[in-house]
Amino acid sequence: MKIIYTSFIGFVFLIVCSSIIISDLKGPESLILGSWDEVSWEYERVNSTENSNLPLDNLVKKEICSNMFIHEAETWVFKKNNRLQLVKRGHEEEELIYNLRGRGNILEMIHKDNGTEIYQIQDLTKNKLVLHFNFDLQVKGIVKMTFSKVD
Amino acid sequence: MLRKFNNYRTHQDNLKIAILTACSAGMVNVLSVILFFAFTSNVTGHYAILAQEVAKGNWYQAAIVFIWISLFLIGNFTSNMLIIHSKPGKSTYLAHATPLILEIICLLTVSIYLQRFYLNTLWETEFLVALMLFAMGLQNGLTASITNFSIKTTHLTGLTTDLGLLFSMFTKKKYRKDKKLRRKAQILLSVVTAYMFGGISAGILHIKVGYAAFYIVCVLLGIILFYDYSVLKIKRRKRSLFTRKNILFSKKTL
Structure with a gap:
């Protein structure tokens, strides 16, 4: 007893x-609210054993972007009313709606044409945000995007 | 399906409840993954995530996942408590039906909330996932409790293990002829098929009818409830007709 x-x-x-x-x-x-500057794009999984974290050159980045919704923005501004502003060189590139799903580990972005992007939030601290492209629930990290908070 | 307890249940009773509850669990799980990116009919993955979040020091997420797991546990606890604490002599049907009624209420709440009030905030997502986990806990507790722990329909890990063992046993003629084992395999295969069917249909239904797919899960659970209720009513009517006939017969003989 x-x-x-x-x-x-x-x-x-x-x-x-x-x-x-x-x-x-x-x-x-x-934690996600505020402006985030894009710091790096990295391949997380490549068939190379020597260099597992290869930085993406612009050509590869563009190729990926052509098949996806990813915008080549430099700053992502997350606002309180679930709005996300993508800013490039001081000019607003696009405004879309974002939602956090799961236990706050999934970032869903809905475009004006209702197209949806889904990312896994791999790391979210006061100063750092790491996103993974989410292709499937069991697969992650084809491309890793790292952001740093703008004061 | 709900009237009998443990060893008094027939194979058909177990088969019916296994198919219907597995189908509803498959539907709920797929819907929760589509809508909230979280599994709600099984907690194995959540245990792994809890460990991962604790290791990373993400205490907020760890607390959320812990509460989710706890609600699944509380669902199982509530279900079994309602069954074992029902007073003998009172309706067994009512005791077994109560967890299902609670589950329907939970799923209806999720559906109505999604349709009318949902603002896509994280706390709403976390709350609705918690409610669905509680509902699945209730269902799992009910099926496990009334079938003497032989049927669990919300997750397939143990079931796949059992199937693997059974199939290996069937390589021996002695076991292939064993009616009990063949029935067990039939139930397990039915659960897998129903779960998959539920999952696939939920995916299609979500595209066609959106959040209203939850109402269809409630209808499925309603079938379990009212099937037994109608059988009970027919039995009572037959019994009353029989007693009336007996009274008339005894009056005539007097």
């Missing part, structure tokens, strides 16, 4: 702790 009570109390304690963490900590929804 003692084991049952102990496990029950432990379980309730963990639930309470989780609730406190959720209400106190900044979630992905507030």
